[in-house]
Amino acid sequence: MSAQAVLFDAPGPKARQRHLILTIVGVVIVAGVLAAVLYQLGTKGQLDAAKWMPFLTASAWRNYLLQGLLGTAIAAVLSVILAGLLGLLLGIGRLASTRWIRVVSGVVVEFFRAVPVLIMMIFLFNALQLLRWFRNDVNPLMAVVVALTLYNGSVIAELVRSGVHSLPKGQAEAGLSIGLTPSQTLRSIQLPQALVAMLPALIGQLVVVVKDSALGYQITYSELLTWSKTLGSAYANTVPAYIVAAALFILINWSLTRFARWVEQRLRKRSVTAAPLTTAAPNIIQGSAEPGGPTDTLIDQR
């Protein structure tokens, strides 16, 4: 049931007239804002063809934007894989039958969900430079990946936990009744189902990772934002460069969201025992968690 159907009656003649007025008002306001923005850009010469032509050349893409997309992709893919593994580990830890494992996993999860990713990145970057474990040029990537892994791993751990809790109780009872131990039941019966149900939410988490990888800008990691800034200096078109960077991010994240929704619908059609966790569930922090599903009571948004 859509929000409109709940909140509003079918419109009568008077309401339809009011809707028409609101439509006109809405269009006028948006057109006004757009016109003001374009006028501002125009008077500062930001709409000149010279500022935008570089984006039609192969060299701007090859030397800047693709490099940036590559940097963002490397950080995001590495982080999401490692975060998945860490999340699985911590999630199992939170469901363990041993008390101290549960407590330790719980503290780790709560801590890394509460600390801002940027704080972790700044610290890790500095620590890695002092420790000299890696070559100097990989330190930024390391700091970005480790910080994103710790944060998103903790969020995924909560997803694992809520995924297992959302399974019907009969699944665990059936496992126990055929003589499996509690941990065997968790591993071979509950987790496989929970992970499938989690899939859309995991893809949704990728959106968070992609967005947060832009924080690497602050610790000199060469991702899309950093390269767009360089491009802006090279072609003297800072404002268009940021607009293009934002558009690329929106395109990537929007496609990922659509993909997650598609997976969710497929899973729903397959009628598995567990309903898929909604993609809306986890994503707010950088907030990126999209608030929404009933599951997100416990899951914060970045």
Added chain:
Amino acid sequence: MGDILAKYDLLAAFWVTIELSVLSALGALIVGTLVAICRVSPVPVLQFIGTSYVNILRNTPLTVLMVASILGVSFILGLSWSDDAKTNAFIWAVIVLSLYHAAFVCEALRSGVNTIPAGQAEAARSIGLTFRQSLTEVLLPQAFRGSIAPLGSTLIALIKNTTVAAVIGVSDAAGLMAIIVENETGSLPVFAVFAIGFVILTLPLGIWFTHLSQRLAVKR
């Protein structure tokens, strides 16, 4: 460790973080409510405007918005709020944080509306309540209760995201930490102090909101 912290004003930095959080939370609540009204309105054009706003803001990294506001809009387009660079950065940070989180506030409010079963609206109409009565007596109270949990998540996310303001030179907690790490040493205790600061700011809020959302949950 103690002498390092004595040299820097830790409380002032966290106070800036709190100021950023409170002002942006208010801004995000106002803008987010307006966008949510558009999104749930029965007018297709307004719905489209609301949906576009959410899709654009939610899918752009906050860092990009922050950097573009200063390096792009302020420096190149010349739109600044104050001659003082610090004040200008602070005001831009509040604006960007408000606009960004407004998208999440909108989704939180909308998800609250979506928790209401259609039968509630139908029942309200069938006993003869007017549109205004059914909205204020039946629907909005339930919608508000349903959106407490996601609103809480959004507020916690916002508090953590205020650190991104450090990218444009606002002297909040993350900004001070970057300075300390630069000048002194990036030792574990320094990280621990700042991390615990944020745990103190966010963890009680999280517990409180979870408690509140359970206490006010509409029993169905």
